[in-house]
């Protein structure tokens with residue numbers, strides 16, 4: 001408890017999955033969280049959970065907020081600073097549920113472009129908008145989400161756009177670390193393996209089928225990930241415990257890349 005006491009975090013995508021898990025754990029560890037989601041009902045449900053846990057004062061949210069739209073991102077960062085006074089931590093957990101198709105089948109306008117906008121553009125836009133506030137903080141921390149698929153392909157799904165998007169976030173974040181060092185802004189990625197969330201359920205990766213079986217077969221720890229497996233890594237990276245950690249990636253994946 002208290003590893004993030006006194007810190008102000010913007011967490012995107014608080015309505016579901018990893019972003020929700022991070023928002024709730026950050027508050028438990030003493031941070032105030034300004035969240036957002038494109039899905040208002042989902043964001044409201046997270047707020048209701050925080051309120052039931054007695055943390056109503058530690059969570060505010062802008063929703064609906066479409067982070068692929070620069071004006072919405074500007075509104076988000078402005079609202080966060082207006083509510084809590086500054087920003088120390090930016091967690092970019094929101095992302096589109098990516099369009100899954102092979103390169104041969106993928107439609108450029110309908111599938112490729114929205115996937116890249118929803119995985120890459122929104123991370124860039126939030127980092128850019130929050131940047132002056134992270135400089136002002138004097139100890140800013142950016143946590144972005146790559147994926148195990150930034151490192152390896154998939155036999156189960158056509159995911160050429162997703163692999164490109166997550167590799168882009170990895171490279172972008174490394175360069176953000178380079179550009180932020182002089183201002184003591186740290187920037188790191190977390191690369192989750194398969195975590196049980198709305199997005200992975202929608203993709204058909206977590207039901208009791210052959211895809212799940214193939215994934216479990218590769219895992220050294222024989223269960224799918226949970227949002228809190230990822231959220232604990234985010235707590236570390238957001239905290240002063242990680243004050244000399246920047247420009248790196250944390251693969252949290254049950255050992256899937258080890259064999």
Ligand SMILES: NC(=O)c1ccc[n+]([C@@H]2O[C@H](COP(=O)([O-])OP(=O)(O)OC[C@H]3O[C@@H](n4cnc5c(N)ncnc54)[C@H](O)[C@@H]3O)[C@@H](O)[C@H]2O)c1
Pocket residue numbers: 012013014015016017018019036037038039042065066067068092093094095096097118122145146147148191192193194195196197198199200
């Ligand atoms: N779940 C996994 O197995 C896994 C694996 C590797 C990487 N990741 C990455 O982790 C992050 C979180 O994934 P998740 O599984 O929790 O996703 P999720 O779909 O469960 O939750 C994402 C949230 O972001 C919101 N969102 C989507 N687009 C948005 C937009 N344009 N503006 C505002 N909000 C938007 C959604 O409404 C949703 O509430 C993503 O970057 C994802 O790519 C997830």
